[in-house]
Amino acid sequence: MREYSNKISLTKNGRGIYYIDTSIGCESGIFNNTGGCFNDCYAAKIANRYGYDFGKTVERHFINESHKRQILSQIDNIKMPFIRIGVSGDPSENWNHTISILKIISRCNKEIVIITRHWTILTDEQLKYFSTINICVNTSVSALDKPELMQKCLDQYRRIKPYCKSVLRIISCDFNLLNETGHRLAKIQFYSGMNPFWTQYLGHRKIINLFWME
Numbered sequence: 001m002r003e004y005s006n007k008i009s010l011t012k013n014g015r016g017i018y019y020i021d022t023s024i025g026c027e028s029g030i031f032n033n034t035g036g037c038f039n040d041c042y043a044a045k046i047a048n049r050y051g052y053d054f055g056k057t058v059e060r061h062f063i064n065e066s067h068k069r070q071i072l073s074q075i076d077n078i079k080m081p082f083i084r085i086g087v088s089g090d091p092s093e094n095w096n097h098t099i100s101i102l103k104i105i106s107r108c109n110k111e112i113v114i115i116t117r118h119w120t121i122l123t124d125e126q127l128k129y130f131s132t133i134n135i136c137v138n139t140s141v142s143a144l145d146k147p148e149l150m151q152k153c154l155d156q157y158r159r160i161k162p163y164c165k166s167v168l169r170i171i172s173c174d175f176n177l178l179n180e181t182g183h184r185l186a187k188i189q190f191y192s193g194m195n196p197f198w199t200q201y202l203g204h205r206k207i208i209n210l211f212w213m214e
C-alpha cells in the first residue's frame with residue numbers, strides 16, 4: 001500500500017474551499033470500522049481508490065523555512081476568509097502537533113475552521129491557547145454514533161464554547177421512519193443537539209439516555 005507524504009500542503013477542493021490537514025489518514029476513525037466513520041468516510045474511500053493506507057495516520061510538517069513561507073503566502077492570498085483543518089484526517093489525533101501548526105498559520109489573517117470527532121480531548125491549557133487565535137471548532141456528530149461517542153462530542157462542543165467559536169456539525173441522514181431502528185435514529189437526530197429548544201429544555205445527556213435506552 002502507498003504511504004502518504006509527511007509534507008504539509010494547502011489544497012483547494014471542488015467547492016473552492018481551502019484546507020491544510022495537519023495529519024492525513026485516520027487511525028482512530030478506522031479502528032472500529034474499516035470504512036471510517038459510519039463505514040462511509042469520504043476520505044477513506046478516496047484513499048482506497050488510490051491505494052493509500054488510510055488506517056495509518058501520518059503527521060504533516062513544513063519541510064523547511066522556504067516551504068513554510070510559501071504556504072503562509074498562499075494562505076494570505078486566498079480569496080476566502082477561512083481555511084479548514086480536518087478533511088482527510090482528524091486534528092484531534094494529536095492536538096499538540098495540530099497546535100504546533102496552528103502557531104504558524106494563525107499568523108495569517110484567516111479564520112481557522114477545525115473539523116473534529118475529538119478522538120483525544122483538548123486540555124484546558126490547549127483551550128486557553130485557542131482563546132488567543134481566530135478559530136472555530138466544528139464538532140461532527142451523528143445519530144449513527146454510539147451513545148458514548150455522541151455524549152463525548154456533545155460534551156466537548158459545550159466545553160469549548162467559552163474559549164472560541166464552537167459549532168455542531170450534524171451528519172444527518174434520511175432515516176426510514178417505517179423501520180423501527182430508523183424511527184429511533186430519526187428521533188435522536190431531531191432532538192439531540194440539532195434542535196436548540198430540546199437541547200436547552202432536556203439537556204444532551206437526558207436526550208441521549210431517553211432514545212438510546214428505548
Ligand code: SF4
Pocket residue numbers: 025026028029030035036037041042043044087088089090117
Ligand atoms: S474522523 Fe473524519 S477522517 Fe477520520 S474516519 Fe471519521 S470522517 Fe474519516
